[in-house]
Amino acid sequence: MAASSLALKTAVRLPARRFASHFTYQPSVAPASLGAERTKMNLCQAVNNAMDIAMGTDQSALVFGEDVAFGGVFRCTVGLQDKYGKDRVFNTPLCEQGIAGFAIGVATIGSTAIAEIQFGDYIFPAYDQIVNEAAKYRYRSGGLFSCGGLTIRATCGAVGHGALYHSQSPEANFTHTPGLKIVVPRGPIQAKGLLLSCIRDPDPCIFLEPKVLYRQAVEEVPSGDYSIPIGKAEVLKTGKDVSIVAWGTQVHVVSEAAKLAEEKLGVSVEVIDLQSIQPWDEDCVAESVTKTGRLIISHEAPLNSGFGAEIASTIQKRCFLSLESPIERVCGWDTPFPHVYEPFYLPTVWRVFDAIKKTVKY
Amino acid sequence: MRAAIYRALCRMLPRRVLLASMRRGRVAAPAPTAAGGCPRYASSTEVTSDEFRLKEYGQKYLGYRKAAFTESLEIVDPARDPAFPIYRVTDATGKIIDQAQDPKFSEEHALHMYRTMTQLNIMDRILYDSQRQGRISFYMTSFGEEGNHVGSAAALAPNDLVFGQYREVGVLMYRGFPLEQFMHQCYGNHCDIGKGKQMPVHYGSSEHNFVTISSPLTTQLPQAAGAAYAFKMRPGNDRIVCVYFGDGAASEGDAHAAFNFAATLKCPIIFFCRNNGYAISTPTSEQYGGDGIAGKGPGYGLHTIRTSEEVTQWGGIDNPIVRFKRYITERGWWNEEKEKAWQAEVRKKVLTNLTSSEKEKLAHYHEMFEGVYKTVPEHLRRQRAELDEHIKEYGSHYPVDRQLTN
Ligand SMILES: Cc1ncc(C[n+]2csc(CCOP(=O)(O)OP(=O)(O)O)c2C)c(N)n1
Ligand SMILES: [Mg+2]
Numbered sequence: 016m017a018a019s020s021l022a023l024k025t026a027v028r029l030p031a032r033r034f035a036s037h038f039t040y041q042p043s044v045a046p047a048s049l050g051a052e053r054t055k056m057n058l059c060q061a062v063n064n065a066m067d068i069a070m071g072t073d074q075s076a077l078v079f080g081e082d083v084a085f086g087g088v089f090r091c092t093v094g095l096q097d098k099y100g101k102d103r104v105f106n107t108p109l110c111e112q113g114i115a116g117f118a119i120g121v122a123t124i125g126s127t128a129i130a131e132i133q134f135g136d137y138i139f140p141a142y143d144q145i146v147n148e149a150a151k152y153r154y155r156s157g158g159l160f161s162c163g164g165l166t167i168r169a170t171c172g173a174v175g176h177g178a179l180y181h182s183q184s185p186e187a188n189f190t191h192t193p194g195l196k197i198v199v200p201r202g203p204i205q206a207k208g209l210l211l212s213c214i215r216d217p218d219p220c221i222f223l224e225p226k227v228l229y230r231q232a233v234e235e236v237p238s239g240d241y242s243i244p245i246g247k248a249e250v251l252k253t254g255k256d257v258s259i260v261a262w263g264t265q266v267h268v269v270s271e272a273a274k275l276a277e278e279k280l281g282v283s284v285e286v287i288d289l290q291s292i293q294p295w296d297e298d299c300v301a302e303s304v305t306k307t308g309r310l311i312i313s314h315e316a317p318l319n320s321g322f323g324a325e326i327a328s329t330i331q332k333r334c335f336l337s338l339e340s341p342i343e344r345v346c347g348w349d350t351p352f353p354h355v356y357e358p359f360y361l362p363t364v365w366r367v368f369d370a371i372k373k374t375v376k377y
Numbered sequence: 378m379r380a381a382i383y384r385a386l387c388r389m390l391p392r393r394v395l396l397a398s399m400r401r402g403r404v405a406a407p408a409p410t411a412a413g414g415c416p417r418y419a420s421s422t423e424v425t426s427d428e429f430r431l432k433e434y435g436q437k438y439l440g441y442r443k444a445a446f447t448e449s450l451e452i453v454d455p456a457r458d459p460a461f462p463i464y465r466v467t468d469a470t471g472k473i474i475d476q477a478q479d480p481k482f483s484e485e486h487a488l489h490m491y492r493t494m495t496q497l498n499i500m501d502r503i504l505y506d507s508q509r510q511g512r513i514s515f516y517m518t519s520f521g522e523e524g525n526h527v528g529s530a531a532a533l534a535p536n537d538l539v540f541g542q543y544r545e546v547g548v549l550m551y552r553g554f555p556l557e558q559f560m561h562q563c564y565g566n567h568c569d570i571g572k573g574k575q576m577p578v579h580y581g582s583s584e585h586n587f588v589t590i591s592s593p594l595t596t597q598l599p600q601a602a603g604a605a606y607a608f609k610m611r612p613g614n615d616r617i618v619c620v621y622f623g624d625g626a627a628s629e630g631d632a633h634a635a636f637n638f639a640a641t642l643k644c645p646i647i648f649f650c651r652n653n654g655y656a657i658s659t660p661t662s663e664q665y666g667g668d669g670i671a672g673k674g675p676g677y678g679l680h681t682i683r684t685s686e687e688v689t690q691w692g693g694i695d696n697p698i699v700r701f702k703r704y705i706t707e708r709g710w711w712n713e714e715k716e717k718a719w720q721a722e723v724r725k726k727v728l729t730n731l732t733s734s735e736k737e738k739l740a741h742y743h744e745m746f747e748g749v750y751k752t753v754p755e756h757l758r759r760q761r762a763e764l765d766e767h768i769k770e771y772g773s774h775y776p777v778d779r780q781l782t783n
Contacts, residue, residue, distance in 0.1 A: 085658040106663045108628035109594065109656050137593060140630060176514035178576040180592035319756075348745070348760045354514075355565040355573035356745040358776055359764065365771040 036175060036227060037361055038267040042234045043251075045204045049237040056236040059229040061203035062091045062168070065210040066129055068240050070099050073127050075164075076214070078104045080114055080131030088133055089170060089229055115141035115167065119149050122162035122219070129214060135171035135223055136180040142188070149219040150194030163217035168210070170226040171199070172264050172315055173361055178354035184263070184316040184347075189221055190293045190325065196220040196245055197292040201266040203234040205290060208243030216245060225263040248296035250303065254285035257309040257374055260300055260326060262289045265313050265362065272367035279368075282375050292322055300326065301333045308339035309374050313362050318346040340377035345370045440678060461671045461683040471700030484710045490531055491705055492719065493551045494523035494698050499723045500556070501546075503731060504563060508577075512735065513563045515577045519544050524697025525651055527551050533619055538604055539587045540597040540620040543578055544651065548621070552585040556726055560734035567740040567781055574748070594626040598635030598648070605644035617645040625656020627670045640678040648679070741783045742768075 045053070056064060070076045078095055084106040086093035096104040107114050111132055118128035132138045138145070145167065153161035171184045189197050196218050200206035206224065213220035251266070252273060261269045266288045273284035285303050289295055304310045310330055312323035323344040331342055345362040353360055427446060435443050466478045473479050482490070501518040508516035519526060526547025533539070539548055546559070558570065562580055565573025570581065571589065581589025591597065601620035608616045626632065627650055639646050650670040654661055667673065674681030705711040746753055746761045753761070768775060 081656070082658045084663075088657060106659045108664050109625040109659065110628045110630060112630050113628070139593075176576070178579075178592075179574070181576070318760075348764070349757060350745055350749050351574070353574045353745045354576055355739050356742050359742040359768075360745060363774070365774045366767060369767060369771065 036231065037173070037358065037363060038264060039271055040202070040228070040232050041267050041270045042232070043202055043204050045235065045237050049204075049208070049241045050239040052238040053235040054238045055233060056203050056207075057228075057230050058200070058203045058206050058224065058232040059089060059091050061207040061234075061236050062210060062224060063093060063095070064236070065207045065214070066092065066095060067098070069127070069129065069211060069214045070095065070103065072240065073214075075126035076103070076129060077121055077126065078129045078131070079107050079117075080168075081109055081133050082106060083131055087131060089226060091168075091224075091229075092131065111137055111139075111141040112144055115144035115149070118165050118167065119144060119152070119162045119219075122149075122164035123152065123160050125164065127164040127214060128162075128166065130165070130167050132167060132169035134181055135169040135185045136183045138167070138169050138185060139188075141167075145189070145195065145219075145221070146192045150192045152194075152219075154194065161217070162219050165219040166210070166213045166216075166222055167220070168222045168224060171223040172225040172227055173352070173357060174227045175357065176354065177352070177357075179351045182352040182357075184223070184314065186221075186223055186262075186292050186314075187316055187320060187322045187325075190322055194219070195293060197223070198245060198290065199223045199225065199263040199292060200290060201225075201263060201288050202228065202232045203236045205243060205249075205288075207236055208241050209245065209290065211240065212242040212245050215242070220245070223263070227264055243290075245291045246294040246296060248290060248299040249288045250285060250299065251288055252284065252286040254283040254307065256283045256307055257311060257371055258285045258287060258300070258303040258307045259311045259313065259367070259371070260287045260289050261313045262292060263315070265315055268362065268364055269311075269313050269367050272364045272371060275364065275368050276371040280372055280375070282371055284371060289326075295322075295326070297329055297333065300330060304330050304334045305337045308337050309377075310334075310338075310342045311345060311367065311370050311374060312342065313345040313367055313370075315347050315361065317349045318344055319349045321346050340374045343370045343374050455667055458668075460668045461681070463683050463685045465685050467700055467704070469700075471703030473704075484708070486531065487701075487705050487708075488710060489551070490527045491698075491701055491711065493527050493530075493547055494701065495719065496556075496723045496727075497523050497526065497547045497550055498698060499720065500550075500559065500727050503724070503727050504560075504577075507563075507731065513577050516563065517543055517578045519546055521696060522651060522653060523547050524701065525649075528697075529619065529621075529647075529649055534616070536586055536616050538601075538608070538616060538618045540601040540604070540618065541587065541590055542594065542597065542622050542626055542651075543590050543592070544623070545621045546578070546580065549580055549582065549585055549587050552582075552587065554580065554582050554585050554587070557730045557734065558582075560727075560730045561737065564734045564737065565739065566734060566737035568734070568737055572740045572744045572747075574744075595622060595629035595631040595635075598622060598626075598629075598631050599638060601648075602635045602639040602642070602644045602646055605639065605646035606642050609643075609645050614645075617647065619647040619649055621649045621651060623656060624650065624652040624654065624661050624664055624670060625659060627673075628656075628664055636673065636677040636679060739780045741781050742777075743783055 066078055070078065078092060082088055083092045083104060084096050092104065107117065114130050114132065118130035121128035132141065149162050149165055173182050186197050186199060189195050196213070196216060198209050198213055198220060200209050210222055213222045251270065259269045259273060270286050273286050276282045276284055285307055287300060287303060312326050314321055314323055323346055327342040327344060331338065345367050347360055347362060431444060431446070435441055465474070466480070467473050497519060501520060504513065504516050505518050507513050522544060526545050530548040530551035535552060541548065559580065561568040562571065563577040571579065576592065579590040581587055588597070598620055601618045605618035608614045608618065622632065636648065638644070652661065652670055656664060669683065671681050671683035702711065743761060746757045749757060768777065
């Protein structure tokens, strides 16, 4: 049997357009400072473009992972092997702990490793390498060795029908480990600039790509080599009554809820894309909450020990005297991610809308 | 002893790799002597001294295998030794090559195997189409692999426990899992045993001794070794475990762990690798450098056999269904008329079940909170109540009409 037809047979065919998605994508406009020339790209192409630029400007950069050679199951590495050769862009055996450990090794000698983990749900076999090795390399060697050139890209988040193991958002599993940086982009412009920052950052980074946005999120992306700083949140919409913090796909859900709340309730909502989860921009959120007096945090991952808990705790301390209502979290329920109940599991536009209503009325 | 199964497997699985550890733990090996506890007398001649050292070395490091000294500095080239032979019974057309190897199936047995293979193939084609039409969210076919499912299932006892990867539907079908349950699972409706929590093709049935499929690859391998070991510990046990995995899955660390645990703890287990040459797009040449998956077996101390590995598309000559059809036709148990009637019957059954499964409602969303723990804990009750309140007010924005009422 021909390779292509077999690949077709076995391919993980996730994006069947069966369900209307649970959000409306809100495109961003890149600031002029990122360059005048623009190219229309979806998030997948923006990630591809960032890796292309990284490989073109850094001869030591390697791109690898499961099925990466033919372009990856989500097509993010398409064309890279043709351009940079089989020695720099290659398939690995099917082994996430191997991918992470190998990538750390590449980075310890000062080369740049861009490793793909096909699904965030499958990053857990690599957990030991990431948490006990990558995160602690510099600390334990007195600075003699480090693996700063390491970036692990993994897909994350709900797609409508991914069920338990093609839907999870594992950011908080990693924020509990000092030594790692964790970034989640909300769209193509952000993805390109943030991924380039991660690749060039002197610390190991985990870059989580919301896979539902790969095709759906389309923007005019600056064509050149630019970066967006890690650790900085972005205020997408200013408001005065309540602040909402989210990242990744959820930014679009809360933006829609904010619009609804303005129309239906006359409430003015400030929307913040945290985008860098570790380190996170405490100052930006604290400043916003000092102004609005109210905070809602929303993420797809389960409520319990989600990153929302960390933000809530920090902000209640920093903004205690400004708070006019309890900090609210609108998150996935504390269950595994269920297949057919996904519409009821997700922190939907209407759950966020209701949280805004209740927070403001408190 | 399951030597019979082992023989049967050899016969019935003409197209796949089989890595088998058939150790039953009956023979208690003498405990190796600790180095320090060895008698330290000097040997009278060089020969006996070498013999003594080799014996000690073998006991201490080689699991009682006997090695020899060599004075030629030679590093083993893995490409030097011939590859594992490929056991087969029939040629590409289905003709038995060595009559002594004829498994001599009974008519009933053979027809059950054939009917299972063809039913699987027909169900696959229909469900695959329904996935392409967006009626189910995901599907995975077993085209060309029907023979290894059914052959292995036929060699096992019905109470042997199976851990699958996801492409072993024929094993479950052979054991009599009802056709409608396959459809219910794919639609995730309220009749599905898993109540729609998992993606399509994640079947499971305790009644059929088939552990529910989990998407993370290879996790089932060490679990299978544990289950096999626990079987062995039960008085009067007659059960073994058979665990299936792909050529790609074999690369995970869990595979190494499982092979090594099974060998050292002498578990009654069969590791059954379905090597179809690819893991999504990755060819086996990028998956392993040695003599396939079978080639690893002896290194772990596992009894190992390789059977022929090609997978061909439905309709091709060298296809397990076509070959087996020839086998039963030659014996006068099957003919074109029966074939036509059977195909029509299965098609109709699958389509009828598909339509009725599609019509069934999903379970109520409360089901989402069930099974996280044995009983629903307080915090989940609170979350469920919060969701109920929310649905009361905002229900029109949710697909509540697709669900049963509570
Ligand atoms: C731990 C883990 N990593 C990655 C995946 C994604 N994935 C699903 S199937 C597959 C290929 C498996 O190939 P193989 O084991 O050869 O089985 P086949 O599909 O060929 O039967 C991959 C990479 C997964 N399910 N689990
Ligand atoms: Mg395979």
